[in-house]
Amino acid sequence: MKKYLLAPGPTAISPEVLLSMAQPILHHRAPEFGELIKRVREDLKWLFQTENEVLIIASTGTGGMEGSVSNFLNPGDKALFVNGGKFGERWGKICKSYGVLTEEITVEWGCAVNPDDVATALKKDPTIKAVFTQASETSTGVAHPIREVAEVVKSYPDCLMVVDAISALGVFDVQTDAWGLDVVVSGSQKALALPPGLAFVAVSEKGWARADKVNNAKFYFDFKKEHAAIKKNQTAYTAAVSLIVGLEQSLKMMKTEGRENIYARRALMAKALREAMTGIGLASFPKQSPAVSVTAISVPEGYDGQAIYKDLRVKYGITAAGGQDHLKGKVFRISNMGYLDTFDTITAVAAIEMVLKAMGFPLKLGTGVGIAQEILLKK
């Protein structure tokens, strides 16, 4: 059976990238690799929309998140984190494991954080040294208004704005410098359509100034050491060479398409999927601000989300994602990241229709597909 990867990471990889990584490996201290990583770093700055350096670390995104706590906060420092899903929760867990005192803004799963709540929390305690949030909360399919949150944080010169953009960067607009984001984390296995194994971190001047005052025990995720290695066109420890070769190819393809074109295309695909679902009677799970990255779809009353997710895989070779924690069985999720285009959206809609039909859900086959086509034609 032909396979389709429509999960929110790892995402489908293009043949161009797969084949680039199947070439004989380079040595990480060879001059050729130095040149390569230099080019890749320039392209990453383009993607992050930053003039600052972007660190490249051989770990998955969680390693980048951990380093974004351990490099910028001392034990006993105060931090505010937005908890509106599985990954927001993770910021809290990492902070706690480093002895950081946390204030939490609990956001109902499916909702976006209200920047006013951040303003209130910072006004109440101006000693807060960092605000942690997601740009896109993968577990709920919600995009948080990071630009507006950053606007609030900006007035606190001693507070860093730290963004997990793992499932946001390269899907929708994230303007690191212009919006005043101090630390932006991303990873290889989402929009960049590479295997898991690379974390990226952009750090502002304000961030580096803070890092100088922090003394946590750390070695592998020592951002200052990584930063210093950039001058020599190296990484502090052995680089994940193959993934960086694939990264160059992936970034080349993104630059060819253009940032704005990527964002527009992805937004249209997400809209097509969402409206197709609504058209057949399946509500979008987010109550507000659905993320372009991943569409969380509420399962109709009396149906089992895990069964839908399983049928997609077993009957049609489509790997999607189920719901996490208390959403298990209640939602399923379709990714809009990775090597996907128009007809992957059509495939997703058609397969969901076919799975639901077989379960006895009342629908006329092709209804959702027609709606999706209508929207995708506007491209």
Place this chain on the structure above:
Amino acid sequence: MKKYLLAPGPTAISPEVLLSMAQPILHHRAPEFGELIKRVREDLKWLFQTENEVLIIASTGTGGMEGSVSNFLNPGDKALFVNGGKFGERWGKICKSYGVLTEEITVEWGCAVNPDDVATALKKDPTIKAVFTQASETSTGVAHPIREVAEVVKSYPDCLMVVDAISALGVFDVQTDAWGLDVVVSGSQKALALPPGLAFVAVSEKGWARADKVNNAKFYFDFKKEHAAIKKNQTAYTAAVSLIVGLEQSLKMMKTEGRENIYARRALMAKALREAMTGIGLASFPKQSPAVSVTAISVPEGYDGQAIYKDLRVKYGITAAGGQDHLKGKVFRISNMGYLDTFDTITAVAAIEMVLKAMGFPLKLGTGVGIAQEILLKK
């Protein structure tokens, strides 16, 4: 120009492994991947010669080393480390960054640790909670007698034997369980002939008992969390899926050859290279216990090791390694790890002869090659 990778990591990768990783990527929570990682973990136990689980972490070897400190020692605990090169030094640095109090056995670069010195140090301070060493010190090409050191450590029930086997495992015999090694770290980009990006850690019962008493701040390298994920055939965080697919292929090839055959073949190749070098007047750098993994060759008086290393690359497409720190210019290193066989050894010897000849070094071309052939014929 055809390229040859003879550096001690990343090492040359087989086409079988490269192509296995060029297949469409699997999702890390798909049942198919669960089955795969279960098989791979069994094969890793075979390679590590252990009945205990082997953790698979998405980082390079240094991440595994850091976790082998942070999971087993509290700040203020005492540790003994063997410093006989760049990587021994690294154990010390990691310990220091975690507030571990270190005793150091300084071993002259090119020499192996004397197990009696470990015995003396432990007798002097029986409160030492861990001994850190390398099985093979990549920077000097020396193998430390870890079996004998472990024998000493065994009599201290509260002291762990921690071995960096990054450039040893899969090259020469390392018997994790039989020798009483409590923590054994390895990585993907050496003998396993995979790209960098995976660390492996085997932990004994004694090790896990200790981990229960340790409370360092850690998240990504939390070994207990990784250990718990094994029961579900998962990894704690997103797995480096592609590398694990390659790992299965690599381990399959190793099992087909057989552990003893691999060790014998590698030992013969290392011997052929060493004796060929001696035959043309180049001494092996190690004064004792040369490692099979990598051969460090002393540069003749009046010649520049960096120039030899550079000529190999520029004239002949061979990536070898120079010397590190104070050995820079004084040694060059040829790897015996990765997808290499008989005629890679011949290639190395022939190229070194040709480079030296062009530099005016007195030798009869083919002398070293003949010596290597003689030895390799014994296979």
